[in-house]
Amino acid sequence: MNKSLVTNVLAAICVALGYALSQPILFNVGLFALSGAITNWLAVYMLFEKVPGLYGSGVVPSRFEEFKAGIAHLMMKQFFTTENIDRFLSEKEGISQIDLAPVIDKVDLAPSFDALVNTVAQSSFGGMLSMFGGTEALMPLKEPFIEKMKASLVEMSESEQFRNLLKQEIEQPRVMADLQTKIANIVEQRLNELTPQMVKQIVQEMIQTHLGWLVVWGGVFGGAIGLVAALVQG
16 A cells, blocks of 8 residues: 555545535645645655756765765675674684585586596506507596595585685785675676666665655644644634
């Protein structure tokens, strides 16, 4: 339900009934409520839409570049600081949360097998291997070799010793600076994909529900003022 629309319709009904029934109190309540609700609705509308002749309207899309710069500053100066990254890595569960299994699974280990085969062929076992069909005789071992290698690499990456070495390497100042630079580039790239329309939609989705209550309370307080005014005049 659109709270803004309901508030405006109810206020307009009060105005119409007050006028038709010659009820000044109801008319005043409805008129003040309608003016308060419409004023707040217009203020909310002007946040996101440019209204010709009204200076300051459309502030969200017009401040598009400042909005992006603010997000970038927030991400890099508040979240991805050297202290925060170091704190994450220093926590017991920090490094343990890094799962390298999906990365290892995507690694092409076929060249490793080919290098092993070439090494065997060029060694003293090469002559013996040629008696059994040469390097082609080793091809059926390729897939089992790759599977075993990946399993071994995953097991190694989950060991405490490996994680300690990884932590020590990442915490190096040069690596930390490079990591921050890469994060900044990713954030900037994603922000460059934003358009003013996308920014407007993002902000609207975040606060639209709450802004609707401004219209409701504008109608309520406007109606209350109208009631007081009607009673004082009466």
